[in-house]
Amino acid sequence: MDYVIIIISSIFVNNIVLAKFLGICPFMGVSNKVNTALGMSGAVAFVMVIATLVTFYIQKLLVSLGIDFMQTIAFILVIASLVQMVELVLKKVSPSLYQALGIFLPLITTNCTVLGVAIEVAGKATYGPAEAAVYALSNAIGYGLALTIFAGLREQLELSEIPEGMRGVPIAFITAGILAMAFMGFAGLA
Amino acid sequence: MSSKISILTKGLIKENPALILILGMCPTLGVTSSAINGLGMGLATTFVILLSNVIISIIKNLIPDNVHIPAYIVVIASLVTILQQLMAAYLPALNESLGLFIPLIVVNCIVLGRAEAFASKNNVVDSALDGLGMGLGFTLALTVLGAIREILGSGSIFDLKFYEGDGIIGFVLAPGAFLVLGYLVAVTKRLSKKLDKKEE
Numbered sequence: 036m037d038y039v040i041i042i043i044s045s046i047f048v049n050n051i052v053l054a055k056f057l058g059i060c061p062f063m064g065v066s067n068k069v070n071t072a073l074g075m076s077g078a079v080a081f082v083m084v085i086a087t088l089v090t091f092y093i094q095k096l097l098v099s100l101g102i103d104f105m106q107t108i109a110f111i112l113v114i115a116s117l118v119q120m121v122e123l124v125l126k127k128v129s130p131s132l133y134q135a136l137g138i139f140l141p142l143i144t145t146n147c148t149v150l151g152v153a154i155e156v157a158g159k160a161t162y163g164p165a166e167a168a169v170y171a172l173s174n175a176i177g178y179g180l181a182l183t184i185f186a187g188l189r190e191q192l193e194l195s196e197i198p199e200g201m202r203g204v205p206i207a208f209i210t211a212g213i214l215a216m217a218f219m220g221f222a223g224l225a
Numbered sequence: 226m227s228s229k230i231s232i233l234t235k236g237l238i239k240e241n242p243a244l245i246l247i248l249g250m251c252p253t254l255g256v257t258s259s260a261i262n263g264l265g266m267g268l269a270t271t272f273v274i275l276l277s278n279v280i281i282s283i284i285k286n287l288i289p290d291n292v293h294i295p296a297y298i299v300v301i302a303s304l305v306t307i308l309q310q311l312m313a314a315y316l317p318a319l320n321e322s323l324g325l326f327i328p329l330i331v332v333n334c335i336v337l338g339r340a341e342a343f344a345s346k347n348n349v350v351d352s353a354l355d356g357l358g359m360g361l362g363f364t365l366a367l368t369v370l371g372a373i374r375e376i377l378g379s380g381s382i383f384d385l386k387f388y389e390g391d392g393i394i395g396f397v398l399a400p401g402a403f404l405v406l407g408y409l410v411a412v413t414k415r416l417s418k419k420l421d422k423k424e425e
Contacts, residue, residue, distance in 0.1 A: 053399055054399050055255070056250075056251050056254040056255035056399070056402065057251055057255075057329075058251070059250035059251050059253075059254060060247075060248070060250055060251070060334055062250075063247060063250065104306060104309070104310060105306070106328070107302050107305055107306050107309065107328045107331055108299065108302040108303060108306055111298055111302050111331050111332070112295075112298075112299070112302075115295060115298060146332065147251045147329045147332045147333075150328070150329060150331065150332050151325055151329055154325060154328055154329075155325065200411045200414065200415055201407075201411050204247055204407075204410050205407045205408065205410045205411035205414070206407065207407070208403050208404070208406050208407030208410060209403065209404055209407035209408075211403040211407075212400045212401070212402070212403030212404035212407060213400070213404075215399040215400040215402075215403055216395070216400040218399075219398065219399065219400065
């Protein structure tokens with residue numbers, strides 16, 4: 036039951052992009068096409084679950100050593116190395132996806148979703164490793180959901196007539212605002 | 226001399242990191258539910274950009290080229306850790322309301338972006354000016370965004386209430402952040418185009 040609550044609340048109610056404002060840069064950057072959005076979400080999900088599990092134990096280690104103020108530095112180094120690994124694997128396994136994600140793959144390091152979720156989990160005293168993994172995975176799904184819906188909307192936006200000053204980024208933000216409003220409707224589920 | 230001034234001022238409107246370059250969107254949207262939060266977040270980020278630009282421009286020749294990004298990240302992460310400790314000690318209330326977004330300055334693209342695009346190629350003085358200018362531009366953007374959301378959403382500015390009763394709550398919540406930022410980006414783009422025309 037606890038898992039169900041974690042899953043529903045992280046995917047819909049406290050959506051990582053539309054309610055918690057994490058990972059906006061790739062949200063704006065790669066969400067032009069549904070395919071790219073799906074690829075990016077996959078990469079983020081993969082990195083996020085592994086990173087959260089690894090940092091979960093690192094946090095325990097830091098606390099037991101009494102140096103938990105080193106959290107930020109330790110976490111970002113772990114995440115940066117993980118991203119490098121994912122990049123190498125993806126380059127080998129799926130060159131076309133690697134091409135499509137381009138600059139945004141190394142930028143997962145500076146994607147605040149991964150570090151943000153890791154820090155959030157480290158702050159939740161009641162979470163064990165299983166809850167941490169479920170929390171990370173459902174946040175990643177929420178991220179993928181927001182990214183994909185938004186990509187679909189933006190594909191439509193390209194065909195519509197928009198006043199000159201609002202073209203590009205401004206209309207994208209306003210669309211995201213309306214989407215966030217729709218997601219607020221899920222607040223009743225909590 | 227004029228080039229020094231232009232390094233400092235370009236971050237305010239022409240190359241405003243948040244509104245023109247569209248970098249650092251997470252704190253821009255996440256903490257600007259009030260003007261004071263925007264101001265605090267902006268100044269905290271300015272602290273990190275300024276110092277990371279200075280340190281990186283000093284040590285840029287000591288770092289081997291193929292590990293320069295990890296090295297920059299370590300410098301930035303250390304600065305953020307110092308900032309976290311300082312804020313927890315002296316500004317606990319602000320620290321509380323900015324929450325997760327303080328450690329997340331590490332992954333703010335503006336900081337790494339300036340290190341990579343500017344501090345790694347320029348001398349210490351120019352890098353310091355660039356960091357300060359970009360930081361203040363970011364602060365300006367966050368404060369304006371926070372002020373607009375606070376005025377519309379809770380009828381107050383910098384916590385001074387001027388309107389009794391409820392504001393439009395949506396502007397304090399998530400959708401308002403996206404909507405106001407969208408319009409603000411459109412206005413800034415227009416301003417920066419006008420500035421360009423004036424210079425020609």
